[in-house]
Amino acid sequence: MSFITGVGLTSYGKHEGSSSLDLMSKAAELAVADAGLKRSEIDGILCGYSTVSPHIMLATVFAEHFGIQPSYAHAVQVGGATGLAMTMLAHHLVDAGAAKHVLVVGGEHRLTGQSRDASIQALAQVGHPEYEVTLGPTIPAYYGLVASRYMHEYGVTQEDLAEFAVLMRAHALTHPGAQFHEPITVADVMASKPVAMPLKLLDCCPVSDGGAAFVVSREKTSATGIRIRGCAQAHTHQHITAAPPLSELGAEIAIAKAKAAAGITISDVRYAAVYDSFTITLAMLLEDLGLAGRGEAAARVRAGHFGRDGAMPLNTHGGLLSYGHCGVGGAMAHLVETHLQMTERAGSRQVRDASVALLHGDGGVLSSHVSMFLERVR
């Protein structure tokens, strides 16, 4: 058994003068306090990476900086799936008795710590150095390629994709920590600057500064426990050139294994937290996970299905698209928000029932996938 016993999240956007370690520490402090623990009780640390301040031993750098001496610590790198991959590992570590309280932390000053060009170049390196990167692709271009094919096969339009940006922005408007606070429309998305067609600026998540953390424990530390019910991964490729057909991508494999591990079906799920680096990412993953039929996710957005008051509230903090994306911490915000919803602490964003949640992360170019089910136990 394992429980997410505490969560911490900074605002995303600009944190002028804060280092990656500062942002990680801030989130970690919040998470440890939220779990009702003392720093000395944390005996495991898992952290992600910082593209701005890379280090071969980031977990111990962080542990020293934060002031703890864990019995288990190392970094994990799975791109955008890192947060959930670390959570899955923490789940297995506490379940196996290797640690009692694992602090999972990610944070980066990705926006103010480097130029936008440097960010774009650093991220494009997920491509093949000889056969892809030499051609000048960007992360939006890798996903733009995927989008063109997905739209072709399933009849999805650019207006359909725009709906996801509008939804995430509407959700971000209700969260004071979100990077963006101006409402947008489908027309705004369609008129935004082309980046890598069919993806335009508002189809893409921003670059942000921020930090997120949580504590995964063997036992719950408060009356309401948020239990990790089951999780699974799938890794089908690294480079988009070597990806399998759309119908055989890793999300479907990971969710099938996670459902089996958790003994849960999609109809049990009340809240969804799904990776949304681009509008196409979110549209595809919702359909791969079975939260919408093929080519039908946008219609469900239009019908209010994924809104706060809908049947399947989704990324109520605004997601990567509008809360922001600071690297590893980016998708960890999805889990923090899920925890707040499940423990009924989401304030004006609170949904009716978040007793069972599905989380899904994606790293690379739909390369690495982690699906996870959380349930509330009292």
Added chain:
Amino acid sequence: MSDRPADWTKGAEAIVYQTCGACGAVQYFARSFCAACGAPDPAPKCASGSGTVYATSLVCRAATPEMRAHVPYNMVLVDAVEGFRMMAHGDSDLAIGDKVTASYRPFAGRLVPYFERVK
């Protein structure tokens, strides 16, 4: 791998792929073994340059400052008739399903494969 023939990644006007003598698998990223079955020394072959467009994305925000002069450039994934998929550049009006053939063009100080629709 020292006998790997020069291809566009080495500045030559060629697209090279490998076939496995043991299992028959075709692979585009060069290795000293077959990624499908592990057998050593898959045979390098020159591709014809003929294929079908699988996906496209017109890049309007360049990856690096030196690539900015080329904007917009169309990235394509092409399914080669020999049975592998590759990334390349192509005409801006290419559509998925188009039959295409490769030539080579300079891009940011290198030579890259460039696909045009078969007339």
